[in-house]
Amino acid sequence: MEISNVGAIITIKGNIKSISDFQEIKTCLDDITCTDKSITLKIIDSISITSSVIGYLTKLVYKDKIHISMTVGDKRLYELLDELSLISQFNVQKD
Numbered sequence: 001m002e003i004s005n006v007g008a009i010i011t012i013k014g015n016i017k018s019i020s021d022f023q024e025i026k027t028c029l030d031d032i033t034c035t036d037k038s039i040t041l042k043i044i045d046s047i048s049i050t051s052s053v054i055g056y057l058t059k060l061v062y063k064d065k066i067h068i069s070m071t072v073g074d075k076r077l078y079e080l081l082d083e084l085s086l087i088s089q090f091n092v093q094k095d
Contacts (some may be wrong), residue, residue, distance in 0.1 A: 002023055007032075042095070071095045
């Protein structure tokens with residue numbers, strides 16, 4: 001997995017599948033939420049997302065009041081988020 005950010009836009013390439021991926025995403029999000037209350041996640045080609053990332057994003061939305069917008073490039077990930085009823089929570093759009 002590769003992660004990069006420009007301002008409050010985080011771009012993730014590759015599959016999100018390990019604890020180290022979660023820690024890298026969390027660190028990046030923590031840096032941004034110090035100054036921004038709105039974040040855009042662009043998940044280019046991951047087919048899944050770990051429960052720890054979902055849990056952390058949920059915490060940001062409900063506890064920290066961070067607005068999250070997510071764009072996903074893979075149909076399977078979009079369908080997973082839809083099955084978990086997370087489309088509206090994370091403002092998910094297909095790319």
